[in-house]
Amino acid sequence: MTSASSSTMVIATPAPATRRAERDARRDRWFARALKASALLVLAVLLGAALSTLWGGREVLFGEGLRFLASSEWNPVDDRYGALAPIFGTVLTSIIAIVLAVPVAFGIALFLTEIAPEWMRAWFSAAIELLAAIPSIIYGMWGLFVFVPFMAEQVQPALTAVLGELPLLGALFSGPPLGLGILTAGIVLAVMIVPFIAAVMREVFLAVPGRLKESARALGATTWEVVWHIVLPATRSAVIGGIFLGLGRALGETMAVTFVLGNAYDIQASLLMPGTSISSSIANEFNEAVGNHRSALLALGFLLFVVTFFVLLIARVMLRRLARREGTA
Amino acid sequence: MNGLYRRRALGNGAAITFAAASTALGLGFLGWILWTTLSRGISAIGVPLFTRISAHGEDGGLANAIVGSGIINFMAILFAAPIGVMAGAWLAEYAAHSRLGALIRFMNDILLSAPSIVLGLFVYVVVVLPMTAWSNGAVSFSAFAGALALALIALPVIVRTTDEMLRLQPMTLREAALSLGVPQWKLTSQVLLRAAGSGILTGILLALARVAGETAPLLFTAFGNNYMAFGPLEKMASLPTIIYQYTNDPNPAMHAIAWAGALMITLFVLALGLLARWFLVRGHIRHD
Numbered sequence: 044m045t046s047a048s049s050s051t052m053v054i055a056t057p058a059p060a061t062r063r064a065e066r067d068a069r070r071d072r073w074f075a076r077a078l079k080a081s082a083l084l085v086l087a088v089l090l091g092a093a094l095s096t097l098w099g100g101r102e103v104l105f106g107e108g109l110r111f112l113a114s115s116e117w118n119p120v121d122d123r124y125g126a127l128a129p130i131f132g133t134v135l136t137s138i139i140a141i142v143l144a145v146p147v148a149f150g151i152a153l154f155l156t157e158i159a160p161e162w163m164r165a166w167f168s169a170a171i172e173l174l175a176a177i178p179s180i181i182y183g184m185w186g187l188f189v190f191v192p193f194m195a196e197q198v199q200p201a202l203t204a205v206l207g208e209l210p211l212l213g214a215l216f217s218g219p220p221l222g223l224g225i226l227t228a229g230i231v232l233a234v235m236i237v238p239f240i241a242a243v244m245r246e247v248f249l250a251v252p253g254r255l256k257e258s259a260r261a262l263g264a265t266t267w268e269v270v271w272h273i274v275l276p277a278t279r280s281a282v283i284g285g286i287f288l289g290l291g292r293a294l295g296e297t298m299a300v301t302f303v304l305g306n307a308y309d310i311q312a313s314l315l316m317p318g319t320s321i322s323s324s325i326a327n328e329f330n331e332a333v334g335n336h337r338s339a340l341l342a343l344g345f346l347l348f349v350v351t352f353f354v355l356l357i358a359r360v361m362l363r364r365l366a367r368r369e370g371t372a
Numbered sequence: 373m374n375g376l377y378r379r380r381a382l383g384n385g386a387a388i389t390f391a392a393a394s395t396a397l398g399l400g401f402l403g404w405i406l407w408t409t410l411s412r413g414i415s416a417i418g419v420p421l422f423t424r425i426s427a428h429g430e431d432g433g434l435a436n437a438i439v440g441s442g443i444i445n446f447m448a449i450l451f452a453a454p455i456g457v458m459a460g461a462w463l464a465e466y467a468a469h470s471r472l473g474a475l476i477r478f479m480n481d482i483l484l485s486a487p488s489i490v491l492g493l494f495v496y497v498v499v500v501l502p503m504t505a506w507s508n509g510a511v512s513f514s515a516f517a518g519a520l521a522l523a524l525i526a527l528p529v530i531v532r533t534t535d536e537m538l539r540l541q542p543m544t545l546r547e548a549a550l551s552l553g554v555p556q557w558k559l560t561s562q563v564l565l566r567a568a569g570s571g572i573l574t575g576i577l578l579a580l581a582r583v584a585g586e587t588a589p590l591l592f593t594a595f596g597n598n599y600m601a602f603g604p605l606e607k608m609a610s611l612p613t614i615i616y617q618y619t620n621d622p623n624p625a626m627h628a629i630a631w632a633g634a635l636m637i638t639l640f641v642l643a644l645g646l647l648a649r650w651f652l653v654r655g656h657i658r659h660d
Contacts, residue, residue, distance in 0.1 A: 067555035067557075067558075068555075070555065070557050071555050071556050071557050074556070074557035074560070074561070075462075075466055075556070075557075077458060078458045078459070078461055078462035078465075078466060078560075079462050079466065079467075081455045081456075081458035081459035081462065082458075082459040082462040082463060082467070082473075082476050082531075083476070084455060084459065084527075085459060085476050085479055085480045085483060085527065085528065085531060086475075086476060086479055088483060088491075088494075088524055088527070089479055089482065089483055089486070091494055091498065092486070092490050092491055092493075092494040095493070095494045095497035095498050096490060096493050096494065096497065098497065099493070099497045146390075146394070147394045147397060147398065148394075149394070150390050150391040150392075150393065150394025150395065151391070151394050151395050151398050153387070153391040153394075154391035154392055154394065154395040155395070157391075158388055158391050158392065159395075167395060167399070170399055170402060171395075171398055171399075171402075173402060173642070173645070174398065174401065174402045174405075176581060176641055176642065176645050177405060177406075177585075177638060177641070178584070178585020178586070178587075178612070178637055178638070178641060179585065179587070180585060180587045180612050180615055180616060180634070180637075181405065181409060181585070181634050181637070181638055182405070183619070184409075184615065184619055184630065184631070184634055185404075185405045185408050185409070187619060188408075188412075188619075188627065189404070189408050234401045234405075237398055238398070241398070265380055265381070265383070265384035266384055266387070266388065267383055267384040267386075267387035267388070268380070268384070270387070288485060291485050292485060294487070295485075295486065295487025295488070295489065295490070296487070297487070297488070297489045297587070297588040298587045298588055298612075298616070302619060302620075322487065322489050322588070325489055325493070325588075326489065326588050326591060329493075329496075329591065329592050330591065330592055330595070341493060341497070344489070344490050344493040347487055347489075347490060348486070348487065348490040351485075351486060351487050351490075352482060352486070355481075355482045355485050355486070356482060358485075359478060359481050359482060363478075
């Protein structure tokens with residue numbers, strides 16, 4: 044090539060425009076690769092979180108196997124760990140939170156989309172969103188210093204007096220009014236997840252075509268009938284998605300429940316008694332834990348991650364189902 | 373007929389009352405929590421809070437925690453913002469209709485609500501443990517690890533807003549640039565990202581608001597420190613972890629300091645929310 048270079052100058056050194064096109068093409072490729080690698084990092088984080096906690100908890104998860112899940116004994120002194128009490132607490136507080144939060148969130152979404160006067164909607168929506176922006180540790184502090192005394196002095200004695208004597212339900216509401224406990228944690232969680240569920244519901248209620256609602260109105264339907272017979276059936280899957288989104292939040296929430304649960308590894312029938320949860324066990328004990336104790340806590344973290352992953356998966360699938368139907372309609 | 377009509381009207385009235393009561397309940401809790409934070413926090417705010425460190429206990433302040441929170445949050449956004457914007461740009465510009473793009477967008481939404489405490493455990497296992505082993509215990513918990521844990525929480529927020537903001541940009545903008553012979557990388561980085569700038573900045577501010585109050589993942593990554601620390605490989609205090617520590621303390625004087633810290637975080641988060649909204653509004657007006 045060098046010998047011919049003097050006579051074929053044009054071919055040896057490409058025109059500047061071609062060179063620039065090549066350079067741009069090269070940069071394009073690297074740019075796309077860098078962007079794609081960043082995007083793949085999202086998958087890597089999810090996978091890494093699952094694998095690292097599985098790896099960290101392997102001694103207990105594979106060494107103890109099902110005994111870890113089925114045992115309620117949690118005893119760092121004897122180095123024996125069973126996950127039943129934290130699982131019980133996590134599930135029970137989340138169920139209480141969902142049972143309390145869903146009707147309230149529905150009421151708020153109903154109010155903000157169908158009932159409130161126009162000027163009020165934007166302001167109240169922003170205020171409810173504010174509730175979601177408050178950091179969870181603030182909920183925890185408020186729960187411990189304000190809500191726990193309120194529960195102990197006002198709510199729990201009343202609950203025990205009214206419901207404690209009933210034949211079956213009574214067991215749920217018996218015991219001393221400690222203020223702390225499963226029920227209190229469930230209520231604090233409910234306050235935390237209401238804005239998330241309400242935001243999803245409000246959004247999908249607003250997406251229901253106006254002519255559907257107007258048609259029902261024209262037939263004489265009341266506001267409630269429009270919502271119950273038109274809006275809810277049209278948005279059912281997304282509403283369920285929103286509820287699962289709230290459930291995912293409730294399962295993994297740490298700081299709001301750690302202070303108010305009471306940190307007791309007991310499984311008791313009464314909702315007024317202290318308990319523990321997966322996340323609060325980890326938060327309370329992880330820094331002092333070594334050996335099997337740490338492994339057990341990491342194994343709990345793995346369980347929590349897997350369960351919330353599937354709950355959130357269901358939530359997103361349900362939410363997407365509505366979005367897709369909207370697209371084709 | 374009259375009975376049916378009355379029953380329907382009653383049912384409707386009951387539903388409206390229930391909806392209004394639910395909203396009042398939600399706003400009531402908001403007011404209750406904000407009022408508690410404000411009234412208990414304000415009484416403990418004073419000059420020593422900003423000048424003294426937490427090693428002095430009840431006579432101390434939160435200076436080291438404020439500095440620590442600033443450093444850790446700044447580093448977290450420094451890690452998460454470029455990667456998040458790049459990932460969001462890929463989803464919007466390169467993978468808008470690809471199957472992998474759909475999968476990543478879906479998984480990003482899950483990461484958005486994943487339990488933050490597990491992300492803290494993840495960083496503990498892959499960063500804190502190896503660093504402890506390599507340095508023979510000289511370095512263990514660190515501000516770097518804490519920032520990394522927070523970055524993992526901020527990442528999905530930034531990815532999602534970038535993706536959404538870029539997809540809002542008009543197709544004519546892309547066509548105009550491409551017809552001028554602008555290569556794809558220049559189109560994405562210098563035309564689209566710039567046009568969506570205020571929206572992306574909103575996403576970054578929202579991500580900062582999200583991580584500013586995070587406590588659980590910092591407990592076993594940055595750990596905490598009662599003295600002033602600046603190095604990224606040192607244990608570092610932060611407002612949320614010191615609030616956690618002081619709330620668990622039986623001494624009421626410590627609770628007062630914790631409330632002051634809680635008020636600071638709340639005001640910071642709310643201010644960020646307002647700022648984000650303001651940016652978004654300004655951006656919309658400019659593009660309309």
